Amino acid sequence: MKADRLISILMLLQMHKKLTAKELSERLEVSVRTIYRDVESLSGLGIPVFSDRGTNGGIELLGDYKTSLNGINNDEIYSLFLPTGDKILEDLGIKKLKDSTVLKLLGNSSPYQIKEIKNIQNYIYIDMHTWGKNPTNVSKDIISVLQNAIWNSKVLKIIYRKINETKEVVLNPLGLVCKRGTWYLIGINSEIIKTYKVSSIESVLFTDEHFKRPKDFNLEAHWKSSTSNFKSLIPKYTFTFKVNPSILNHIQERNFITINNKVIKDNELYLDINFDSIWQGIEFAFTYGKNIRIIKPIEAIDEIKAKASEVMKLYDD
Secondary structure (H helix, E strand, O other), rough: OOHHHHHHHHHHHHOOOOOOOHHHHHHOOOOHHHHHHHHHHHHHOOOOEEEEOOOOOOEOOOOOOOOOOOOOOOHHHHHOOOOHHHHHHHOOOOOOOHHHHHHHEEEEEEEHHHHHHHHHEEEHHOOOOOOOOOOOOOOOOHHHHHHHHHHOOEEEEEEEOOOEEEEEEEEEEEEEEOOOEEEEEEEOOOOEEEEEEEHEEEEEHHHHHHHHOOOOOOOOHHHHHHHHHHHHHHEEEEEEEEEOOOOOHHHHHHOOOOOOEEEEOOOOEEEEEEOOOOHHHHHHHHHOOOEEEEEEEEHHHHHHHHHHHHHHHHHHH
C-alpha cells in the first residue's frame, strides 16, 4: 500500500539521513519514478522532504524532523511478535529484554491489536530444542565471547574439537548462524571463510589483534550459498522400490523423505526416492519388511541380501 511505503520512506530517511532515489527504489522494490511521486506526496502533506536530482544529490529530511511509529499497520506489528523460539534468545543472553521491548512497541497499539498479538503468541510456538537430550547445547560464556569478538572485529584463538583431533585455530569471526537449534560460527582462517560448530569449540580467547571486516561480506548470502554448495557435493543415490500401496500414505508423511517419481505398472506401485548414502536407502527398506522391495540400485540389493543372511545366521545359532 502507498501509505505503508510513505512511512517506510520516512523511516529510512530518518535512519540514513540521505538516500538516492535508486537506493530507495531498490529497498522498497518499486521504480525510481514511483519514489519521486511518493516524495511529492510527502511534500504535499507538509513534510519537509527535499529532493536534489544532481550528481551528488539525493533525498533527505530537512531540519530535525521526526516521525513516530503511529502509522505501523497490523501485519507489521504482528510480524514483530511472531514467536522466534526462546532458545535463540537464551543462547544469546537477551531473553530478559524481550518483555521490556514488547511493552515499548505496544505503547501506541489499540486494544484490538494487543488482543491479536496475544492470539498470535498463543496460536503459534516455535520450539528450537531437539527431541530428547540436546547434544548441541553451547556454553553461554563461549557464545558471549564470540558475539563480542564479532561486534568488535577482534581476532580469536579457539580450541576446536574435530572427530580425530583437537587443534588450535586463529580466526577472524564474521557471524553466528543458528540452524534448528544448533549454532555455527562463520570466520576467516588462512584467508578462507570456514564454518565451525560452536558446540565443538572447547575454549575461546581474545587476542590483542583487530581485523578489517570484508565490506562485501553478507552473512545470510554466504550461509545460503555455502549450504547449497555443501548439499550439491553430497552424493545422491536414487532407489527404485516396488511398494505395497497400504504403506504409501505412511511413506508420504515421513519427514525428510521425498518421492521423486511414482509409477503404476502392471498394477504394481513403484517409487523413486533419493538418499544421501546406500545405507540410508537400505535402512529405509528394512523398516517396511515384506511391504517394500528394492528394484535398484543392484549394489543395494546385494548388500541387503548379505545383511539379511547375517541376521538369519545370528538367530539360528
